[in-house]
Amino acid sequence: MAGVQAVVFDIGNVLIEWQPERFFDAVIGEERRRAMFAAIDLHGINDQVDRGGNFYDTIVAAAKANPDWHDEVMMWHDRWIEMAAPAIDHSVRLLRALRATEVPVFALTNFGIQTFEVAEPVYPFLKEFDRRYISGHMGVIKPDAEIYQMVEDDCGVAPAGLLFADDRIDNINVAAARGWQTHLFDGPQAWADRLVAEGLLTKEAAQ
Structure with missing residues (x-):
């Protein structure tokens, strides 16, 4: 892999x-x-x-x-x-820890244009991604294969180089079928453990 x-x-x-x-x-x-x-x-x-x-x-x-x-x-x-509340604080720390180690971090989310505008001032970390793929702006939602293709075409990273965390198995399955590495999110600790296992974060950074 x-x-x-x-x-x-x-x-x-x-x-x-x-x-x-x-x-x-x-x-x-x-x-x-x-x-x-x-x-x-x-x-x-x-x-x-x-x-x-x-x-x-x-x-x-x-x-x-x-x-x-x-x-x-x-x-x-x-x-x-x-x-849309509250923030999952441990996940936010993981996002910021990845950014601190200069690992590129993207968002791929089913989110409306106006609802994202409502959320941004409440959750400042939404501005902290290297790239944001917001379905409302893209005109297509997960798990449609087209939205994954659009990410691949834009970001320049091969599917096998992408590690994607999502809480819905249907979204995960389509990504995996395209060759993405995936993590079915069921809580921030297991996601932290996966990031450590991948060598992306130390245990300390993943707290």
Whole structure:
């Protein structure tokens, strides 16, 4: 296996927790949340935003189309930053430790244009990548093979030189099929251990 030449981070549930269900459980209760998510494909609607759809317009249209849930759906826009929280601090330290050792670090994330603009001032580390591949700007989302091809074409690193961490197995599987090195993220400690095993960080730097 070729040595790692660049590390690629997903953002949601790797650097920032993304748990809309948890947010709605706290705000409207689990029973009503389950009913709402059964009635409306909110994650599918969010995919439209991640493909580049206007955040406000997309959520307003969904709210109007579901009048029984209008106010709750609007929370997806009005209180979005509460769903994308908190930062996963250990992962952020790993990002910065890699940068400190001059390992190129990229972001590859399903994220809307406007939602990323909302997140940036709250999470300054989002500005710290060497390259950022944001699906909303690219017009395609993971796990579509096209988005991985676009990264390869732009970054100039061969697939075998990319080490990619993502929390979704479907995203990982497509990357692996293209020859990327991969890590299925289920917590920052295992990711830290992988970076140490690859010789990218010392144990001390990976704390």
